[in-house]
Amino acid sequence: MKIAWLSNPPFTYSGYAIQSKLFIKRLQQSGHQVVAVVNRLLDEGPAMTMDGIYCFPGGRGRWIGDNFHWGWRGLMEVVRRWQPDIAISLFDIWTFPHNLGNMIEEAGSVWLPITPIDHDPVSPEVLARLQGLKFPIAMSRFGQKKMIEAGIVNPLYIPHAVDTSLFRPYPPNPIVRNSMGGKDKFIIGIVAANRSYYDRKAWSENLKAVGILQKKHDDVCLYIHTIDSQLEDGLNLNLMATQFGVKYSVPDVWQMIEGFPEHKMVDIINAFDVLLLASRGEGFGVPLIEAQACGVPVITTNFTTGPELCGSGWLVEPKSLYYDEQYSYQAIPDVDKIVEKLEYAYNLWKRNNMAEKKMEARKFAMNYDIDLVYAGYMLPVLMKAVNYQLAKKEKANEKDGQIRSNKSHKTTNTRRKSRK
Numbered sequence: 001m002k003i004a005w006l007s008n009p010p011f012t013y014s015g016y017a018i019q020s021k022l023f024i025k026r027l028q029q030s031g032h033q034v035v036a037v038v039n040r041l042l043d044e045g046p047a048m049t050m051d052g053i054y055c056f057p058g059g060r061g062r063w064i065g066d067n068f069h070w071g072w073r074g075l076m077e078v079v080r081r082w083q084p085d086i087a088i089s090l091f092d093i094w095t096f097p098h099n100l101g102n103m104i105e106e107a108g109s110v111w112l113p114i115t116p117i118d119h120d121p122v123s124p125e126v127l128a129r130l131q132g133l134k135f136p137i138a139m140s141r142f143g144q145k146k147m148i149e150a151g152i153v154n155p156l157y158i159p160h161a162v163d164t165s166l167f168r169p170y171p172p173n174p175i176v177r178n179s180m181g182g183k184d185k186f187i188i189g190i191v192a193a194n195r196s197y198y199d200r201k202a203w204s205e206n207l208k209a210v211g212i213l214q215k216k217h218d219d220v221c222l223y224i225h226t227i228d229s230q231l232e233d234g235l236n237l238n239l240m241a242t243q244f245g246v247k248y249s250v251p252d253v254w255q256m257i258e259g260f261p262e263h264k265m266v267d268i269i270n271a272f273d274v275l276l277l278a279s280r281g282e283g284f285g286v287p288l289i290e291a292q293a294c295g296v297p298v299i300t301t302n303f304t305t306g307p308e309l310c311g312s313g314w315l316v317e318p319k320s321l322y323y324d325e326q327y328s329y330q331a332i333p334d335v336d337k338i339v340e341k342l343e344y345a346y347n348l349w350k351r352n353n354m355a356e357k358k359m360e361a362r363k364f365a366m367n368y369d370i371d372l373v374y375a376g377y378m379l380p381v382l383m384k385a386v387n388y389q390l391a392k393k394e395k396a397n398e399k400d401g402q403i404r405s406n407k408s409h410k411t412t413n414t415r416r417k418s419r420k
Helices: 015-029 072-082 100-106 124-130 141-149 174-180 203-216 237-244 253-258 262-270 286-293 335-350 355-368 370-419
Strands: 002-007 033-038 048-050 053-057 086-090 111-115 186-191 220-225 274-277 298-301 313-316 318-323 329-333
Touching: 002 015, 002 072, 015 033, 015 053, 015 086, 015 286, 015 370, 033 072, 053 072, 072 086, 072 100, 086 370, 100 111, 111 124, 111 370, 174 186, 174 262, 186 203, 186 262, 186 286, 186 335, 203 220, 203 237, 203 329, 203 335, 262 286, 274 286, 274 335, 286 298, 286 355, 298 335, 313 335, 329 335, 355 370
Parallel strands: 002 033, 002 086, 033 053, 086 111, 186 220, 186 274, 274 298, 298 313
Antiparallel strands: 048 053, 318 329
8 A cells, every 4th residue: 555644754753753653663664655745854855765754844934824734735735746545744734735635635645644632622723624534543542532522524533652662661771870960859841842832841841840749859950851942932941930930951052952862861761750741731741651651650730631641640630721822721720739749759759669550551652552552543543544445446336337427328329320
């Protein structure tokens, strides 16, 4: 089978990129031909093969005129020229044109968009693009449920996954742990992008909560795996932390720009005592699964995907909901509740009673192992799409045969009339 796959470049280290690489490699191992259409970095540059994956440019960058552009033009070129059986996108669907599904169908393929739902209810911009699609796919059970509530017919489900053979518990690397504050300290880790002009990851609430905990306990350290400046149109986290009295460590900014290979992320996560990701809304939340795969319990918001991905840890209740620029609701986590859950984790660590939580975390994360997700969720969806394509071609062939038969019948009648 020929598959076009649009997402972040699989040779980089973003969440979408890593997921793309995990799935594309398995598709290739199953004998499928895959072209990765990358929505950044290559832009108009040449196509290239990286790590055995052929990568095609997504087009002229992120912006074309006044319209957001995230690689769909490149995807359409691949669909028209290469004629793949299936076109898959792993990205936020609101960045694409409303009629992209029809455009792909008219070119002979079928679109399988795997998209996050991080608002409640589904935002109008997302809903408008889901309407009428043959194979809308949610990456969370929450997203699937909200699609159904919004009237989307038969939404499918393919969750994000983790390579549990790589992300697994290890004794903390003393060098890594010392860089975060010391082996005898309680290490809170936050792994989250800082690329939004509004506070989607709830940095203000999380940093404020950690600042309160650090005032109570002098053996609490914070490591934030992000760019803490406004370099990528994010927030000035350094200023924010100063205002809240928070002490933290952060990676070198150039290393963050380059990205961290997965084996380094395993070292980093295994140095945590708890992962904090009490955001305002997640489409999935890969760090939650990666942390638990390493035996690290998590603290996350009781909203969107939080309840289904918190297998070992604590849920933070929202203080309130707010209506944002996507014309739907996200949650503002309660700072006092974040402090409360951090205190629970700290006390377990202090009493050396984290073992049960760590075992629970690992056991839960195994449900999202990449090989299990690929076999149990990706392949059945692909079979549905293949069967749809086969039925469509069979119907087209029948119609074409009928047309040829009618033409032949008319020709025969004409000849008979001419003989008379």
